Amino acid sequence: MSTKQPELESLVARKYRHGFVTDIASDTVAPGLDEDVIRLISAKKNEPAFMLDWRLKAYRRWTRMKLPTWAHVHYPPIDYQAISYYSAPKQRSDGPKSLDEVDPKLLETYDKLGIPLHERARLAGVAVDAVFDSVSVATTFKERLAEAGVIFCAFSEAVQKHPELIEKYLGTVVPIGDNFYAALNSAVFTDGSFVYVPKGVRCPMELSTYFRINESKTGQFERTLIIAEDGAYVSYLEGCTAPMRDENQLHAAVVELIALDEAEIKYATVQNWYPGDENGVGGIFNFVTKRGDCRGRNSKISWTQVETGSAITWKYPSCILRGDGSTGAFHSVALANHRQQADTGTKMIHMGRNTSSTIISKGISAGHGQNAYRGLVKVLPGADGARNHTQCDSLLMGPHCGAHTFPYIEVRNPTAVVEHEATTSKISDDQLFYCLQRGISAEDAVNMIVNGFCREVFRELPMEFAVEAQNLLAVSLEGAVG
């Protein structure tokens, strides 16, 4: 047989395409964290008093909290005093009024990333918010959205313009003391995206945010809040990249989704933070709290994620199925190559009657990558007629990687039906040989098999993103077989 394990292993000359650094003047506060830094951040952003109080409360909670240790990931302790908690590209203090005022170097950055912000060139029908380090630099299509009544803007802008919505909803899904990283985020977050879709409105286009970490020794702590009122619909996409650096950088975001009666929110992520090199040097620590609250009856929240980047991913986009008849979904592809570690999954908390949830998780492990699915399905006593189906599949490529499945299934209602299934497989020498014999290169064969493996998840993504996700997987696995 012509394809043996060593060849399978050798597939590792992966190039991280987004690893450049933009040389741009930025306003970065000195590393370190105390109450004064938080006051400084709040002051720089000209926040109302309730925001500062909220941040300080979160900070005080955080100082008393312990690092979570249950995840199947290993990393040296993080020195939280060595991180800079605020970095923004220098520009007019009140922010750009239009794209013409945005630093051309920034626009160039997003062009290089394949995310042109100029309205004439951008993906048809997708409104984009770009967050550079911690600050939103541009939001497109605002006017057209405003006509429909949809608010889509930088979080800091929403704090200025819609403080009543922020005060009403912020922290109601992920409370400040939810976990170590969420508390830290609540104390220091600088920007992010805000979406509000009023009653009965179907958002006329896909919304998307691109996150970029540029500065060194900074952390990125963005906060996203999406509210869909009764009968509203919105589909939201986020993408993430960072330069190649030898150091580990911390990304601790919080995303809160709120769906009221009959509302639907679709949230998709293509996460391609810098994963570090093949020896595990550098890369982003991606410790993210994402949670959706199906607050209204018959509301729907779906999370779709393609996680190819980051040195370590710790992330469990979850749904609280509070409203009767509400539906939650989690579709995930997670890749761990080289020395990457991913511990990701979801929580589905069934509280309302006749709630249902679906979990489809596809884990791909290659090189020395460690990939764990961790998911909780919890059915509370009042959740009559709850349904869950979970399917977790792992694909292993090479003898040194790991694939792990850690579901937690807690059922306290006798009318619930909860099903969990998991399988593992590998790309077999036989499969590869078969493809080679039909004239298909090993790399193409692997891509075919991997794409087939992930099909159910890609199907959930909008077309452009699905194509991007496929390409991303192909690049991330380059050299994983040879």
Next chain:
Amino acid sequence: MNAPSPIVRIAASHAGLAPALGGGPAWARRRARSLDALVARGLPDRRDENWKYLDHARLAEYRFDPALRAAVGAADLAPRLLPIRDARRVVLVDGRLDGRLSDFSGTEGLEVLDLGQLLERDPQAALALLRAPGEDADDRYALLADAFAASGVVIRVAPGATLREPVCLVHVSTAAAEATHQARVVIEIGAGAKLTLVEHFLTLGTEAALGNLAAELAVGPEAEVIHVRLHEHGPAAALVETWVTRLAAGARYDQHLLALGGRLVRSNLRLSLDGRAAACRLAGLFTADGERQADLHTQVAHHGAATVTQQDFRGIAAGRGRGAFNGRIVMHPTARGANASQNSRNLLLSPLAEINTRPQLEIHVDDVQCRHGATTGTLDEAQLFYLRSRGLDPATARALLTFAFCQDVIGRLPLPELRAVAESLVVGALPDRDLIRGLV
């Protein structure tokens, strides 16, 4: 009002008891070391991942004072023994080997040693024989047993011996007073030997007695063991057990665990498939009706190439019962060509009952096949309708389906007489037991 924590009570009990325990200074040191480690680390609690579903408060209600020596008459025990033909019997009363109640003499290839006597007679040999528990959360109850180690049994089957008669290991809890009894069990199966071991836990009295068992089983190369474990504890009794089991190359181990009684049963099995092509099949059933709680944990580590695990666990929770199944399968890099499958099926029959499941796979090599599945739900609507369309009323149809759910485990038991006993014990542990008795 707050009682001192279990660990404080354990330490106090130990201080009073230790001088009376045998084995001389060597064992005094060993026990002191285990107690110190236990006191330093504490009993596991719900923050320990593998212990999060256990009702620690319920366990803390038990008294950790040692059970006083109580005599059990053969006539009192006889009606409770399993009617297994030609069975050889090894009886532990509150953790101590009872020679009068046991009957194992003259069985070719079978050796039974009183661990209590060995400890006195040859402390060093006993030290070498008994595993010193580690300090991780899963081994803390074994540490507890080690800190009080004074009694138990060693069972050996000689290499090549095929024991025609099943060996019954009977754990009798006298439950004459609120107390804790500790036991150590060591079982060694020689290469190529064959054994059917039927373990039976039963309670004579009605007091709240806690049993704590730490056991080791080593199955030699090409040896075959069928191990039936019948937990028939009394309604006030509780048991925590910690098994460490190792399989050498080509060994076969087939376990049937039936957790049918007790106010709380926590079973830990750590099984290691060390040798090439070692294979285990673990089947289990818990019934948590009324106030009962059952918490079954298995951790299977595949080290050898071409090793095989097949796990099929079923659970029923009714009344205010709580059940948990936690099964972890680890494929180490050396386990090339290994195969593991795990199934956990659970029935939840009451709005106040609860079932928690954690089927886990941890895989460190690509050349393996693994799958697991877990379901929790209620009885199947289509099956219920079928039975009703044949004239059965809903309650009877439910009872019959609940019983049928258990049949998979009962039907695979060895020995027809054991299947019959198990069937009647299972029925007795189910809700609607009277309805089922009328049908089968």
Next chain:
Amino acid sequence: MSGDGRMILDVRDLRVRAGERLILDGLSLSVRAGEVHAIMGPNGSGKSTLTGVLAGRPDLEVLSGSATYFGRDLFAMPPEERAREGLFLAFQYPVEIPGVNNVYLLKASLNALRRHRGEPELDAFEFLSLVRGKLAEMRMDESLLNRGLNEGFSGGEKKRNEILQMRLLQPKLALLDETDSGLDIDALKLVAEGVNAERAPDRAIVVVTHYQRLLDHVVPDQVHVLAGGRIVKSGGRELAQELERRGYDWIREGTAAA
């Protein structure tokens, strides 16, 4: 076979839905003692819904219309009471219940019916000799008794097992839902013999089938065509033969024109 003419089943203007879908839409059907009816129709026309709703399948919802069974409101009776009153459904897809021995079910079922009729329950010996006789008639192996209900049975074995149950329970009204599908010719004959043996002046049989095949062996008094949730044509046995020749399309065209 001529019966006493007594009305056993009278269905009027029945509308039934499954989930969101309306399946039966104004179906009427009368079955008298001594009669054998065949209900034919294309896939998806609602045949199994009809037998299911008559037997009380819980996932079907009666929107309007009525069904009386020996003059009683059928829909007011729970499924087990219908069974005890002599209504028997031979399932198209008999349910597998591992762990419930076939013999447990037969005995529990037979005794439930006997108790209902005020007859003494059979003891184990009487029961076994009765079952053995029926098994032999159906040429079924006795080992099937101690296997899980339908567990691992072949398609043909399951169908024969349904007929075995019918013969044991002696229903007043038997509904056979595509009992012929998936049977080879020998099994088909056996099933047909079983059905014919149950024909009696005080009883009735409704055979739901896709094909004419079974009707060569079980000769119906009336044939109905079910399409679009209602009976669109009724006739004698020659209607079945015509359907076999011409398919269902001509009926649909005819009704669409009318």
